[in-house]
Amino acid sequence: MKDALGSVQSALVLGGTSDIALAIVRRLVDDRCARVVLAGRDPGGLEKAAAGLSREGVEVATTPFDADDAEHHAAQIAAIFAEHGDLDLVLLAFGVLGTQDGFDADPASASRVVHTNLGGAVSASLAVAQQFRRQGHGTLVVLSSVAAERARKSNYVYGATKAGLDAFAQGLGDALAPLGIDVMVVRPGFVHTRMTEGMDAQPFATTPDAVADAVVRGLRRGATTVWAPGILRWVFAVMRHLPRPVWRIVSAR
Ligand SMILES: NC(=O)c1ccc[n+]([C@@H]2O[C@H](COP(=O)([O-])OP(=O)(O)OC[C@H]3O[C@@H](n4cnc5c(N)ncnc54)[C@H](OP(=O)(O)O)[C@@H]3O)[C@@H](O)[C@H]2O)c1
Numbered sequence: 674m675k676d677a678l679g680s681v682q683s684a685l686v687l688g689g690t691s692d693i694a695l696a697i698v699r700r701l702v703d704d705r706c707a708r709v710v711l712a713g714r715d716p717g718g719l720e721k722a723a724a725g726l727s728r729e730g731v732e733v734a735t736t737p738f739d740a741d742d743a744e745h746h747a748a749q750i751a752a753i754f755a756e757h758g759d760l761d762l763v764l765l766a767f768g769v770l771g772t773q774d775g776f777d778a779d780p781a782s783a784s785r786v787v788h789t790n791l792g793g794a795v796s797a798s799l800a801v802a803q804q805f806r807r808q809g810h811g812t813l814v815v816l817s818s819v820a821a822e823r824a825r826k827s828n829y830v831y832g833a834t835k836a837g838l839d840a841f842a843q844g845l846g847d848a849l850a851p852l853g854i855d856v857m858v859v860r861p862g863f864v865h866t867r868m869t870e871g872m873d874a875q876p877f878a879t880t881p882d883a884v885a886d887a888v889v890r891g892l893r894r895g896a897t898t899v900w901a902p903g904i905l906r907w908v909f910a911v912m913r914h915l916p917r918p919v920w921r922i923v924s925a926r
Pocket residue numbers: 687688689690691692693694713714715718738739740741765766767768769789816817818819860861862863864865866867868869
């Protein structure tokens with residue numbers, strides 16, 4: 674359960690080596706989160722991430738989790754809750770960007786990214802919802818993207834996965850709200866992480882720490898949607914209504 678001041682005391686990260694997720698967890702730990710479970714597919718990367726979080730009074734565990742293995746999500750996530758006790762917050766952070774050129778050359782690879790970013794996220798989130806219903810509380814934080822707001826011709830497969838995930842997370846949040854369970858949708862713009870390494874930065878590019886600050890502020894005020902940076906909310910309020918021929922030019926970079 675959150676403590677008397679509303680701070681998260683325990684958290685599970687699905688995609689436990691994500692740069693953005695780890696920045697968020699560092700903020701939570703600074704804010705008295707004492708139990709963290711990092712779940713992912715790279716044991717070495719998870720151990721390294723766990724070592725980076727370890728400090729006195731904080732328990733950090735790692736556990737295998739593959740977003741593509743939807744058949745086992747319900748059982749795996751139930752087992753994590755059974756082993757580690759109630760978890761206040763689950764951060765759904767896994768995702769794959771890919772390149773549009775790569776997808777054009779190998780259509781099956783596009784289907785795999787859809788499977789990970791959307792299919793895996795849907796089954797994992799529903800499995801988390803089962804556990805939140807059972808324990809009677811919880812907050813699911815979903816890393817969507819501004820790419821969900823409007824598909825760009827340079828990465829529309831990724832954008833389509835995020836649009837699907839964003840819509841799903843909003844619906845899940847509306848369904849769970851009467852039970853006192855929260856779902857926060859986070860829409861970062863371009864963030865300097867391993868995922869975007871070597872790419873040209875987009876306007877309003879930001880850092881994992883800045884996204885983490887926005888998420889923590891959002892958690893404190895019970896936000897259902899967080900933009901990072903916040904100005905992108907207003908930028909995309911305009912962008913999403915631009916006529917398609919204009920959008921083609923604006924989004925060409
Ligand atoms: N960076 C940006 O500009 C940006 C902007 C908006 C939204 N986002 C979203 O934010 C989230 C985190 O991204 P990031 O920037 O922190 O990138 P990142 O550091 O590359 O993290 C991506 C994470 O996804 C995990 N992952 C990928 N496929 C997986 C699978 N099949 N099973 C389990 N884990 C898997 C990776 O694990 P491995 O270590 O095993 O590869 C890694 O932990 C993603 O959902 C991304 O789409 C990023």
